[in-house]
Amino acid sequence: MKFKASQNFAPVIPTASMADIAFLLIIFFMVTITFEVDKTQVLLPRTAIRFEIPKQAAYVSVTESGLIKVSSGEEISTPVPGVEDVLSFATQTVATDPSKPFVLKADRTVPYDIIDKVIDALKQAKVEVIYLLSEQTLQS
Amino acid sequence: MKIERDTKVSDAIPTSTMADIAFLLIIYFMVTTTFTATRGLDFGLPKDDDTPREIEREDSVHIHVQPVGLVVDGKPMQLEDVLDYLKPRLERNPMKPVIVQTDPQAPYGNMVSVLDELRQGEEKIGIEIKNISIPTRREIESFWY
Numbered sequence A: 001m002k003f004k005a006s007q008n009f010a011p012v013i014p015t016a017s018m019a020d021i022a023f024l025l026i027i028f029f030m031v032t033i034t035f036e037v038d039k040t041q042v043l044l045p046r047t048a049i050r051f052e053i054p055k056q057a058a059y060v061s062v063t064e065s066g067l068i069k070v071s072s073g074e075e076i077s078t079p080v081p082g083v084e085d086v087l088s089f090a091t092q093t094v095a096t097d098p099s100k101p102f103v104l105k106a107d108r109t110v111p112y113d114i115i116d117k118v119i120d121a122l123k124q125a126k127v128e129v130i131y132l133l134s135e136q137t138l139q140s
Numbered sequence B: 001m002k003i004e005r006d007t008k009v010s011d012a013i014p015t016s017t018m019a020d021i022a023f024l025l026i027i028y029f030m031v032t033t034t035f036t037a038t039r040g041l042d043f044g045l046p047k048d049d050d051t052p053r054e055i056e057r058e059d060s061v062h063i064h065v066q067p068v069g070l071v072v073d074g075k076p077m078q079l080e081d082v083l084d085y086l087k088p089r090l091e092r093n094p095m096k097p098v099i100v101q102t103d104p105q106a107p108y109g110n111m112v113s114v115l116d117e118l119r120q121g122e123e124k125i126g127i128e129i130k131n132i133s134i135p136t137r138r139e140i141e142s143f144w145y
Helices: A018-032 A084-096 A112-124 B020-033 B079-092 B106-121 B137-144
Strands: A056-060 A067-073 A078-080 A102-106 A127-134 B039-044 B061-066 B070-072 B075-077 B100-102
Touching: A018 B020, A056 A084, A056 A112, A067 A084, A078 A084, A078 A112, A084 B100, A102 A112, A102 B070, A112 B079, A112 B137, B039 B106, B061 B079, B061 B106, B070 B079, B075 B079, B100 B106
Parallel strands: A056 A102, A102 A127, B061 B100
Antiparallel strands: A056 A067, A067 A078, A127 B039, B061 B070, B070 B075
16 A cells, blocks of 8 residues: 655744743843942952852942942942042941941052052941952963 | 625734744843952951050061062062961961051052962961951051151
């Protein structure tokens, strides 16, 4: 007996599962995304020792040009006119949460004079821990 | 003439554009995602109830970070030699204060490199440097002058 070959294959690419894959990727991105409170672009110093910075830490960032931005960790960072304002910001933040960690995100080329004043303001505000944000040292 | 009504209404939900929307969202997330640095070097500041101790300069190791290079206890030194210099002193007194003072014109990165080197004491010379101090200019002026 001769079987008749079926010729009814439609020339289509099966795309039924494409949306499933796409939504899976969307869910992955949505779960892993972290909203940065500080998007200041700086050239971070490099260190071999690095510790994980606690979430919700307050940020003080200093750019190469000396612009200072602050964020309590809950809102986007905003520029402040001078170092004196860092003290009032840190005092307010510490008054709300005395154990609040602070992150110093500064450009590695910025003169230490500015950093010294920022650290001094944080010390005066009774900040307990400062994290110096850094990049991993390049392995030689 | 009787016009025949088209009754072939599809009962399927149109999903052909769903993949387009999904990929649009993926592209949005991919573009807006930024890889952030979430690690850094920590240093604790003295607590409010800590009684300030009088430290004589002679009792401590004084590292002065210059715009170019370092001066340790008055002697120019390479960064990689600092721990070897500290080792015998810390063996005699593990709590010996190491004071890092940075020139106002020196780049911030230089101070961080010194601090990073000191924090690697346990790994490189087998002694953890417990007493690292980074006084600010105001503190130096008010305590020492």
